[in-house]
Amino acid sequence: MNNLYLPHLATIEDIYEEAPDVRSFRLVFKDERLRDTFDFKAGQFALYSAFGLGESTFCIASPPTRKGYVQCTFRRTGRVTGGLAEMSIGDVIGFRGPYGNHFPVDDWKGRNMVFIAGGIGLPPVRSLIWNVLDRREDFGNITIVYGARTAADLVYKNELKHWAGMGDVRVVETVDPGGETPDWKGKIGFVPTVLEEAAPSSKDAVAVTCGPPIMIKFVINALGKLGFADGSIYTTLENRMKCGIGKCGRCNVGDIYICKEGPVYTAAEVKRMYNDF
Amino acid sequence: MADKFLKRENLGRLIDSVRNGGARFVAPAIDARQAVYRAISGADEVTWDYILPRNSFKDYLFPQTEVVAEYSIGEGGVEIRGRELSPKDTVVFGSRPCEAASLASLRSVFTWDSVDEFYTAREDKTTVVTVACTNGDEACFCTTVGLSPESVAGSDVMLRETADGDFSVTAITGRGRGFLSAHSAAFEDSGSGSAQKPLFVPEKIEGVDISRIKERLARKEHYDDPVWAGLTRKCIGCGACTFVCPTCHCFDIIDEGTAFEGERRKNWDACQFDSFTLHASGHNPRDAQFKRWRNRFMCKFNFYPNKFNSRGCVGCGRCIRVCPVRLDITEVMEEMSR
Numbered sequence: 357m358n359n360l361y362l363p364h365l366a367t368i369e370d371i372y373e374e375a376p377d378v379r380s381f382r383l384v385f386k387d388e389r390l391r392d393t394f395d396f397k398a399g400q401f402a403l404y405s406a407f408g409l410g411e412s413t414f415c416i417a418s419p420p421t422r423k424g425y426v427q428c429t430f431r432r433t434g435r436v437t438g439g440l441a442e443m444s445i446g447d448v449i450g451f452r453g454p455y456g457n458h459f460p461v462d463d464w465k466g467r468n469m470v471f472i473a474g475g476i477g478l479p480p481v482r483s484l485i486w487n488v489l490d491r492r493e494d495f496g497n498i499t500i501v502y503g504a505r506t507a508a509d510l511v512y513k514n515e516l517k518h519w520a521g522m523g524d525v526r527v528v529e530t531v532d533p534g535g536e537t538p539d540w541k542g543k544i545g546f547v548p549t550v551l552e553e554a555a556p557s558s559k560d561a562v563a564v565t566c567g568p569p570i571m572i573k574f575v576i577n578a579l580g581k582l583g584f585a586d587g588s589i590y591t592t593l594e595n596r597m598k599c600g601i602g603k604c605g606r607c608n609v610g611d612i613y614i615c616k617e618g619p620v621y622t623a624a625e626v627k628r629m630y631n632d633f
Numbered sequence: 634m635a636d637k638f639l640k641r642e643n644l645g646r647l648i649d650s651v652r653n654g655g656a657r658f659v660a661p662a663i664d665a666r667q668a669v670y671r672a673i674s675g676a677d678e679v680t681w682d683y684i685l686p687r688n689s690f691k692d693y694l695f696p697q698t699e700v701v702a703e704y705s706i707g708e709g710g711v712e713i714r715g716r717e718l719s720p721k722d723t724v725v726f727g728s729r730p731c732e733a734a735s736l737a738s739l740r741s742v743f744t745w746d747s748v749d750e751f752y753t754a755r756e757d758k759t760t761v762v763t764v765a766c767t768n769g770d771e772a773c774f775c776t777t778v779g780l781s782p783e784s785v786a787g788s789d790v791m792l793r794e795t796a797d798g799d800f801s802v803t804a805i806t807g808r809g810r811g812f813l814s815a816h817s818a819a820f821e822d823s824g825s826g827s828a829q830k831p832l833f834v835p836e837k838i839e840g841v842d843i844s845r846i847k848e849r850l851a852r853k854e855h856y857d858d859p860v861w862a863g864l865t866r867k868c869i870g871c872g873a874c875t876f877v878c879p880t881c882h883c884f885d886i887i888d889e890g891t892a893f894e895g896e897r898r899k900n901w902d903a904c905q906f907d908s909f910t911l912h913a914s915g916h917n918p919r920d921a922q923f924k925r926w927r928n929r930f931m932c933k934f935n936f937y938p939n940k941f942n943s944r945g946c947v948g949c950g951r952c953i954r955v956c957p958v959r960l961d962i963t964e965v966m967e968e969m970s971r
Contacts, residue, residue, distance in 0.1 A: 357715070357717050357718055357750050357754070358748070358750055359701065359702070359715035359716070359750070359751075360747055360748075360749055360750075361701040361702060361715075361751075361886065361897065361899065362701070362702050362713065362715035363702075363713060365711055365713060405888070405897075407704040407706060407711060407713070407888060407892075407895070408704070408706075408888050408890050408891060408892050408895050409888055410886065410887050410888045410897075411886055411888075412913075431913065433913040433914075434913060437913065448706075448710060448711040450704075450713065568914060568916065569916060569918075595910065595912070595918060596909075596910050596911060596912055596913075598884070598885055598886045598902075599884075599886060601746065601747050602742075602745060602746055602747070603742060603743060603749055603882070603884070604883060604884050604885070604886070604902070605742075605882060605883035605884075605902075605904060605932070606883065606902075606904065606909055606910050607910075608928075608936070609918070610853075610856075610931065610935075611931070611935055611936045611939055611940050613940075616746060628853075630853060630856050631853075631856055631857070632856070632918050632919070632924070632928075633918050
């Protein structure tokens with residue numbers, strides 16, 4: 357019997373503390389064959405389980421260009437993420453996926469890339485950033501605008517430094533007003549405003565954004581002001597999901613099932629959706 | 634033309650024949666003074682005095698709770714085993730045409746894109762024996778959604794009651810023909826010649842137009858129409874409508890057990906609950922009851938027809954009968970037909 361709900365087992369090979377209550381797992385499948393054959397595309401998601409507590413949905417935060425492992429990043433908020441947060445290196449979790457559509461990276465060859473993320477919205481974009489960096493010659497200028505509530509809440513702090521130091525990536529970091537520390541060197545302001553000030557060129561560019569729903573809405577507006585066409589703006593919407601495969605009936609925005617037709621959409625598609633996310 | 638006849642007093646013979654063949658016989662029986670579908674063992678348990686059982690027979694195809702996998706965590710590490718389903722042959726006797734029509738809807742959800750065999754394996758083993766309606770109430774509205782008390786969609790065998798209380802029997806599908814020949818000893822080749830009892834045909838609700846509802850729902854502007862909040866303000870979000878609805882399919886996936894062993898289950902869930910779409914961040918796309926009600930209505934008259942190419946509402950009226958605040962879906966249908 358083909359059981360859609362049966363997860364793979366994956367061992368936690370490493371754990372990274374990203375921010376208060378936010379951590380990443382580097383996961384390796386127990387099934388050795390699957391380690392070699394497992395394939396996914398940037399933007400896809402999976403269901404991760406702490407046995408006895410249940411399953412939660414997060415994106416795959418590692419790029420498809422890095423084989424042999426997958427990384428996920430999550431914030432401790434409820435039962436399942438609380439259980440996952442208490443796990444140690446060597447523990448085994450469940451993994452179901454990859455599910456959903458993906459960023460059309462191949463269609464973007466030769467374009468300039470602008471990535472805009474807020475808070476825990478960076479992980480899905482991280483998969484894409486590394487995917488693009490691993491194929492650097494295929495893309496033009498790269499700009500990353502990233503913000504969080506406070507300086508402590510920024511995830512992937514080391515990678516942000518690494519990207520900023522690469523020389524050919526422009527990184528703009530910001531924190532919400534009041535979230536700065538005395539030694540904060542970045543911007544202070546909300547992501548959409550800071551994005552407008554940073555004013556990346558829309559010429560031959562694709563913008564990708566992920567963050568809280570309200571941020572996504574304002575970022576799309578800001579990108580519009582910068583001259584980005586709705587068809588060149590991509591976002592990933594992550595509604596609550598249980599099955600990940602279009603059966604359980606909760607991630608829909610109107611008649612669009614985020615888990616099947618999404619989670620990746622253009623701003624043009626988002627604007628056609630019911631106001632329900 | 635009827636294929637066979639069933640004498641009412643021979644129901645016991647049919648039940649025995651089905652059960653002796655190893656199958657389960659599900660029929661309306663009285664439980665807490667109401668008719669419900671139940672697995673039964675003898676004719677004396679079956680009630681004939683019902684309009685529709687309180688529950689839908691989806692309970693037997695898509696159970697309220699079911700194990701999909703089992704985990705154990707011990708010295709040898711973590712183990713996960715998928716539940717292998719080998720469903721029993723099941724005969725649902727005494728279905729109504731409205732409810733039988735909902736099988737195609739459930740199937741459309743559980744088989745689009747990927748196939749959920751926990752549903753299909755059960756449905757593939759189910760024979761639906763429908764009795765055309767000679768009784769009904771003011772909650773019945775099958776004719777308003779394009780069905781009738783003698784619709785055959787989803788039924789394998791149709792029974793029509795005769796004036797003397799027996800039934801003319803017609804096989805609708807190949808499975809139905811197989812059922813009649815497998816249990817031929819329970820059926821007669823000819824009837825008493827008694828006329829068929831008149832059917833109960835609910836009056837089509839004036840002012841409801843399904844195609845107009847579809848058109849209106851397809852236009853995005855209706856979303857912000859204050860009519861939604863006005864019509865559905867009294868909803869208390871109990872979810873009863875979803876549990877008795879034969880096409881409601883939403884579920885949750887949860888673990889039950891300890892840190893050492895337990896089960897992963899699929900449990901019914903309801904889009905009417907406030908935590909159904911609640912994000913981890915606290916954001917909730919459907920943060921008011923009217924939005925949840927609007928979603929359910931959209932599911933019936935927009936998602937099901939457009940996305941799954943099947944019907945979302947069969948007009949059985951269960952949601953009307955069971956609603957504690959008398960929120961009548963046909964009133965909303967009427968408003969949305971304007």
